[in-house]
Amino acid sequence: MKKYIKHKIRKAKKMLGFTLAESIVTLGIVSFALVSGASILTIALKTSATARAKTAAIGIANEFMELYRNLPYDQIGTTAGWPAGSIPSNQNISRSGLTFTVTTRVDYMDDPFDGNAAGTIVGKPRDTAPNDYKRAEIKILSGSKTLTSLTTIISPRGLESAPNTGSLLLKVFDAAGQPVPEATVQIANSTTIPVVNITNTTDIDGNLSVLSLPPSLQSYRISVAKSGYTTDGTENPNGNGYTPLKTDLSIMANEVTEASFTIDRKSALTVKTINQQCQTISNKAFRLKSKKLRGNNPDTLKYTGDHDTGQNGRVTIGDLEWDKYDLNLTGGNDDIAGKNPSVIDLPAGVSQELTLVLAPHSPHSLLITVNDANTVLPLTDATVTVSRTGDDPATLITGRGFFIQSDWSGGNNQAMLANPDQYWSKDQNIDDATTAGILTLSKSTENFGYEESFSAIDRQDIGATTAVWDGSGIISLPQNGGLYESQAAAQTIKINSTDGWIAGATADATQNLNDGTIRYLLSSDGGLNFEPVNLSEPREFALRGSDLRLRVELETPDNLLTPTIDTVSVNYDVESYQTPGVLESSTFDTGGSSAFQGIQWDPANQIAETGTDSVKFQIAANNDNSAWNFKGPDNTADTYYSISGMTLGNLFDNSRYIRYRAILSAEDRRYSPTLSSVAIGYTSGCTPPGQVFFSDLRNDSYLVEITKTGYIPYSTMVDVQSQTEQIIPLTPEP
The missing domain is CATH 2.60.120 (Jelly Rolls)
Structure with missing residues (x-):
């Protein structure tokens, strides 16, 4: 019975199907097989399509090559190249449901057997008719991909062709003097019959030879370029307003014209503007100028450009040629107080950053850069003193x-x-x-008061007082033999207790004239200069001092009477610095x-x-x-x-x-x-290292003296006019 039950259980389990793990594994295997199969199928289809395209391309190339071999020799050339001929430089062909581009290039070839046009083969004469034969090259492209190419040599029947023509040998090299291969050279001349319009490329040695060109005087325009490189070329010798350094070339019959051109990778210069506190300054305009010339009479620069640093205080100038450049601000509100680097020396193919440190404009300023005479590197901690007759010297330290x-x-x-x-x-x-x-x-002005009741004599200037001032509380004329003298004076010593300049004062008094007169006077300079005052009227001193004194002068016409003064008050203003x-x-x-x-x-x-x-x-x-x-x-x-x-x-x-x-x-x-x-x-x-900036100078000659430990002291006269820059080398001590 137990055996029967176990048998039924096993049978039931078998009827339940696959577990989840078994299902996942099975699906993975099937998916891998399907994906692999699809990939193999895709590769096979691509391989088949590529093979079919290459087969068609080879057939087209052979077909065109056979056609060229059967053309008359003078027709073997391109419609847009040199030598000129009946063959299109580019044309589209459809075969087997595919579209192909056929490009053709034809060149004259100079066989070295009889010498060459340059006359550089030892033991061989210079070949004055170097156009020995033509070389035709066919390329078949699908899109931008070259599927196949064929090259053949086609010789004339008989002697060398095209007599009374000239040859052009061009050399293209870079800034280091190295050849530039695959540079695109355009040669154009609209004065010849037929018109010359050639586009070709230099070989691996940067050379390009163009043979059998019709003679023409200063009318062959040459343009040399390459992707990512600067350009070079010739210009019309007339009508530019200057004399070009490279004029259009001449081709002479049975002669060889040689010319060289220089191109190299383009560079970029990023200019940023900051103030002397290292804060960004926006929208600063400047002019960048090259050192290289494109012509003279007058000197004409290869590059001149106006730029602005914009809202971010930063601008990048691309497509620049390797060169040393000058930079000047054009806004007028600032001066260049420092540059890092101090000299704009732009190599080929680099991106360089230049920081301009700007200062508020002054009519005349001087920016000095101190370099090591041997390494030309800027020197920090050099002491620079600038002096001019009649002015105090100014001293700054570089860096x-x-x-x-x-x-x-x-x-x-x-x-x-x-x-x-x-x-x-x-x-x-x-x-x-x-x-x-x-x-x-x-400066502040304070008001103070002084009152003299004459009840004491501590403020009496004894040497200047002749009136009766005896501390009894009254001033009067002195008596002599029972009669009053006709006049007398009383004067105080310093009555102000606060330091400062006495600006003005007002005097009032209790007095009894008794048919006489009393004059009141005040001095702010210790009695050197007394100025008359009217009672109750403010008085501003013409000569300000800091020692206020009072003087009264009494006078009577009747010797039996005397004028008297009971009290005098003085309110005065004192100006002083807080x-x-x-x-x-x-x-x-x-x-x-x-x-x-x-x-x-x-x-x-x-x-x-x-x-x-x-x-x-x-x-x-x-x-x-x-x-x-x-x-x-x-x-x-x-x-x-x-x-x-x-x-x-x-x-x-x-x-x-x-x-x-x-x-x-x-x-x-x-x-x-x-x-x-x-x-x-x-x-x-x-x-900026090695630099100092002096502003607010005069349009004059200044003595510049420079010292640094380990270097020979240096001095020179510099004429300062507007914004002057000076680079000074220091020689190390032996």
Whole structure:
């Protein structure tokens, strides 16, 4: 019974079918077989079609070749080539349901057996009739693919043909003097009969020989080109307004004309414009000019192009020939303060980037590049001093950028430096506007009062007083023998207690004239110059000083009477500079991690009255343009950079952003220190190496002196006119 049950179970399982895994494997095998079969079938069909096309192409080539062999010799040539003939250069043929393109090229051949046209075969004469035979080449193409090609030699029956013709031997090479194969050469002459219009290519050695050309004087126009290459060629010798360096060629009977042409891969130049803070400047127009000439009388450049850096401050100029180029700004609002590289020397087949560092325009400026005389590489850390009779010398160091500010009249609230005449903040004690380009302390006017009751004599100028001023509270004429003297005066010493310039004053008095007269006078310069005043009327001093004094003059016509004064009050205005004053600059972005060398300012020395360290600075730098911790040379907020030209050490190195804080002060408030410019030196990735830029110069001759450790000092005179550039080589010490 158990055996029967097991048998039934096995039979039932067999009737259930395949499992899922078995089904997947089976489907995979079947799919692989179908795909493989389809691929094999596709390949077979393609192979069959290619074979059928090649078979048809070979048949067409043989058919045309046989046709050419049976043509008269003078008809073996192409309708658009040289030698001229009846054979189309290109034609379409349909065979077996396929369309083919047939191209034909025919050339004269110079057999070396009797010498060649150039006369370069040793032991052979120069062949004056080098057109010994013709070579015909047929190519059969399907689309752009060449299926087959045939070449045959066809000789004339009898002697060499086409007497009284000339030959043209052309050589095409690149910038390095290497031959350029497969360069396309066009030869055209509309003055001959028949008209010559030949298109051919150079061989593996960059040569092209064209034989049996009809003679013609300066009328063969040659154009040489190749895909991705520059072009070269000849020009009409007349009617250009200049004399071309390469004029159209002449062909003389039984003579050989040789010419060479130079082409090479095209290059590209990308020009970008930034300011001295490494920020992009948009829409800067410039003119790019080549050094190579295409003609003279007058000199005519091969390339002149006007360009603009556009909204992104960047433009790429393609299809340029290898050459050295000059670049000039055409906008008029900027000067080139630096170039990297300093010279535009464009090799063949490269893409080169040129960075122009621009500065606000000044009528006359000087850009100096210092190079090693041997390697011609730019030299960093060379000291360049420019001087002119009557002016203070200016010194800069090559390879260092400078954050320079010489005007603050644009106002505050500029976080990032964009406008060179603005800054971040200042307090009320800084004056940025009264004198353009000069920073000073703010001037204020305050009113003060003085009252003299004559009840004391502590303010009496004894040496200048003749009236009675005895502390009794009244001024009167002195008596002599019981009679009053006819006139007398009383004068004070300095009555103002605040330093500053006395701008004006108003006097009032309690007086009794008693038929006499009283005159009131005030002096702002310590009694050197008294000016009369009317009571209650303001008086502005013609000569301002800082020592205010009062003088009264009494006079009587009656010796029995005296005028008297009980009190005198003087209200006066004092002008003085508010001290100290603080200004914080905008953020200067060097464009990347930088090293900061030093800080200098002008004028470096202040007048003595302002006191010691009346102009001083602190510096703050960071990489987040956020945290500004100003400090001095000991790396704390308690010290200051107080001497122009002080180095910054390495306290702020490896930072990108920097600000300065200027502190102006005055010990004598009658005087203010002045600041006309401040500069912080740095080096970064966008600082042109080996260069310095001097602006705001005069149209004059300047002495340029250059020193660098390990090099022989150099000096020269440079005539500065408009935007002048000078490259100066330094010779290493022996």
